[in-house]
Amino acid sequence: MRLANMYASISPVSAPVQMVEYRSASLTEESTLDHIHDLEQFLASVERRAFQIARMALRDEDEAMDIVQDAMLKLARNYSARPCAEWRPLFYRILNNRINDHRRRRVVRNRLFGWLPGYQQEDGEVGDPYEQVPDTRQEPCEQVMVGHAMLVLEQALAELPQRQREAFTLRNFEGMDVAETAMAMGCTQGSVKTHYSRAVHTLRDRLGEVW
């Protein structure tokens, strides 16, 4: 408002025009701030779940964090102007693409360098010698939270085909409906149903005895 008064004192003839310009500029700024606020709320609502999905798929916390970061940045840079309702499927689509790219690169890397002594194979069978030194500290989080059932679930999910894992993750963990999952996976709703059904049957067969 003070800025508008300043405009009026400087050039009273064109003051109304400048008032309109100032008002439209402030409205644009307000809408941008609202949009940023919405984006922040959205990212805060999905970040932990996205991290957990990436961690379960890759079984590596640092890599999972990198992938979540990439997905957030890509959404913010390329799709933040899109309507808020589209963010969720878009975000999970980016996340899944990143996870799959990462898994492919890991397989190629293991094929190329797997013969080197001390090279870390997939699933951490052999690693950096320093990382092989046993950690004697208590890890309460793992003791309390990560039970045997969770480890078995992670293993079973990691062994699922890519599309089945995506369908199960989005439908069951994220609670997306079929249409939203189809948008996130970039396929038809029929494919989603098929992938999800197969995933559930496979997991039930593998986990039924444990649970």
Added chain:
Amino acid sequence: MNRMDQNQGDDVMEARSRELFNEQVANLDGHTRSRLNRVRQAALDAARHEMQEPIMRWLMPAGGVAALALMALFGWQVLQQTPEPGKEVVVAESAGVITGAVDDLELITDSAELELLQNMDFYAWLGSQTDSALPAAEDG
């Protein structure tokens, strides 16, 4: 009956796995939460940058294209002015014009000549006087 059991088994498995997942998410450690917070802030900064400077995103490539077009135009003009057998005289004339312009520039930038330019009126008056008037003025 078997189908009902199978469906029940599926439901139990889905519910149990969802419960485990939610438990894991709820119990993420503080270090991970802090890292996620930083990641989120970085993404929001990127979004702010994208939203507040949309014009710059278009201006920079447009400016680059304009600069390239200007350079191409300049290069084309230079190529057009290369000496040809029938146009040597014209080239020589334009070379003379350029040399004259450089001489003028030297005249203007020379500090000694600047005094001359400042007293131009006096020198104009002096030039208008006849030769006979000058000795008389000196005598006087």
